[in-house]
Amino acid sequence: MNRILVLGAGYAGLTAATILAAHGKRREDVQIAVVNATERFTERLRLHQTASGQQLADLRIPELLKGTGVEFVCGWVTGIDAGARTVRIDDDRVMEYDTLVYALGGVADTAAVPGVDHHAYTFDSVHDAELLAQRLARLGGGTVAVGGSGLTGVEAAAEIAEQHPELQVVLVGRAEPGSMMGPTAKAYLHGALERLGVQVRSGVEIVKVLSDSVELAGGDSIAADVVLWTSGVRVPPLAAAAGLDVDERGRVVTDAALRSVSHPEVYAIGDAAAIRQAYGVMHGTCQSGMPTGVHAAVSIVRALKGKEPKSFRFGYYHTPVSLGRHDAVVQFTRPDNSPRRLSLTGRRAVWYKETVSAAPWPTYGRMKRFPRSGSLWPRGGRFTR
Numbered sequence: 001m002n003r004i005l006v007l008g009a010g011y012a013g014l015t016a017a018t019i020l021a022a023h024g025k026r027r028e029d030v031q032i033a034v035v036n037a038t039e040r041f042t043e044r045l046r047l048h049q050t051a052s053g054q055q056l057a058d059l060r061i062p063e064l065l066k067g068t069g070v071e072f073v074c075g076w077v078t079g080i081d082a083g084a085r086t087v088r089i090d091d092d093r094v095m096e097y098d099t100l101v102y103a104l105g106g107v108a109d110t111a112a113v114p115g116v117d118h119h120a121y122t123f124d125s126v127h128d129a130e131l132l133a134q135r136l137a138r139l140g141g142g143t144v145a146v147g148g149s150g151l152t153g154v155e156a157a158a159e160i161a162e163q164h165p166e167l168q169v170v171l172v173g174r175a176e177p178g179s180m181m182g183p184t185a186k187a188y189l190h191g192a193l194e195r196l197g198v199q200v201r202s203g204v205e206i207v208k209v210l211s212d213s214v215e216l217a218g219g220d221s222i223a224a225d226v227v228l229w230t231s232g233v234r235v236p237p238l239a240a241a242a243g244l245d246v247d248e249r250g251r252v253v254t255d256a257a258l259r260s261v262s263h264p265e266v267y268a269i270g271d272a273a274a275i276r277q278a279y280g281v282m283h284g285t286c287q288s289g290m291p292t293g294v295h296a297a298v299s300i301v302r303a304l305k306g307k308e309p310k311s312f313r314f315g316y317y318h319t320p321v322s323l324g325r326h327d328a329v330v331q332f333t334r335p336d337n338s339p340r341r342l343s344l345t346g347r348r349a350v351w352y353k354e355t356v357s358a359a360p361w362p363t364y365g366r367m368k369r370f371p372r373s374g375s376l377w378p379r380g381g382r383f384t385r
């Protein structure tokens with residue numbers, strides 16, 4: 001019996017699980033299980049909508065996997081014994097594997113700055129986003145400081161400002177918002193933030209978060225009733241603790257086929273993996289996470305047939321950014337994520353962004369029935385051809 005265990009049913013893990021499920025149905029000698037912290041699928045791409053008080057669809061992973069023969073385990077992974085090839089769950093259950101798919105994602109880095117852990121809200125789970133929504137609904141006025149001026153910070157600031165016009169939103173970070181975009185898209189993004197009344201404080205560093213303010217390097221501070229932290233990425237320490245080779249951020253270092261370089265029976269995908277391409281190590285996105293899930297699943301199926309896995313190749317192709325519910329900007333990119341001249345703005349960008357955000361769940365449904373449809377998932381630009 002080949003026991004395949006997928007840890008994490010986010011964008012990457014669920015992609016791998018649904019493709020494996022489709023292949024597993026035709027084989028008696030394959031057993032597939034998926035472990036995830038919640039039964040509900042976390043649409044991370046939409047957590048800023050949850051945080052600003054919008055209700056999202058309740059997407060249930062066990063419903064999706066029904067009839068596939070895949071075992072779904074709702075639980076928290078607490079440890080991996082890479083030597084014994086076992087995984088421990090928080091109910092003390094121990095699960096054995098022959099092949100492990102490590103897809104536990106990442107969370108905001110709340111350890112980097114003192115006070116974040118105690119005083120800031122995050123987008124680490126639906127529950128965290130809901131807590132922020134409840135707090136914002138009770139405020140009735142005041143200031144929300146969004147720490148981190150990357151795209152998650154931008155989307156959050158715009159969404160909160162639009163849904164809560166009674167609040168002053170300040171976006172605070174080192175980088176200029178949209179700094180990775182071309183001039184047209186960047187100017188549009190800044191115009192939208194200004195229209196929504198978001199105050200931008202870029203080129204500054206938050207050195208401490210307090211209950212009523214954020215302290216900046218140089219001694220200045222910004223008064224804030226609520227702080228949302230979106231900066232940095234921290235991955236679960238499980239891989240490092242299990243003795244897998246990890247990079248300086250704790251992400252599993254993979255070979256070209258997405259297998260751990262130290263433990264080839266472990267495939268690492270999504271935000272939890274350090275995957276090198278010609279342009280450098282990939283940064284975590286859903287855009288790249290789903291293709292890593294496709295590739296890992298296809299490689300596992302090849303291995304079951306006695307074939308060698310192929311190398312994974314990915315190039316970025318777009319950066320879609322929502323600016324509230326009625327505006328958006330999409331920067332099209334080269335495979336290395338540098339901006340092309342082409343961008344979309346306004347209504348066409350809103351449609352594009354919504355189409356992208358809504359795509360994963362129906363795609364899982366298709367992949368579990370027609371595994372080859374996974375290979376149709378875009379792998380990126382010219383680099384992949």
Ligand SMILES: Cc1cc2nc3c(=O)[nH]c(=O)nc-3n(C[C@H](O)[C@H](O)[C@H](O)COP(=O)(O)OP(=O)(O)OC[C@H]3O[C@@H](n4cnc5c(N)ncnc54)[C@H](O)[C@@H]3O)c2cc1C
Nearest residue numbers: 008010011012037044076077104105270271284285286287
């Ligand atoms: C607000 C926001 C907006 C974003 N917008 C975009 C966007 O527009 N485009 C884009 O490409 N990317 C976007 N991202 C980034 C994107 O969401 C991530 O890159 C993507 O979710 C990574 O997928 P993943 O499967 O690796 O991890 P995740 O989707 O985070 O999935 C990890 C899963 O593992 C589970 N898990 C973690 N630890 C444990 C444990 N110990 N035990 C059991 N289960 C565990 C989690 O519950 C989760 O289900 C956004 C992120 C945020 C927060």
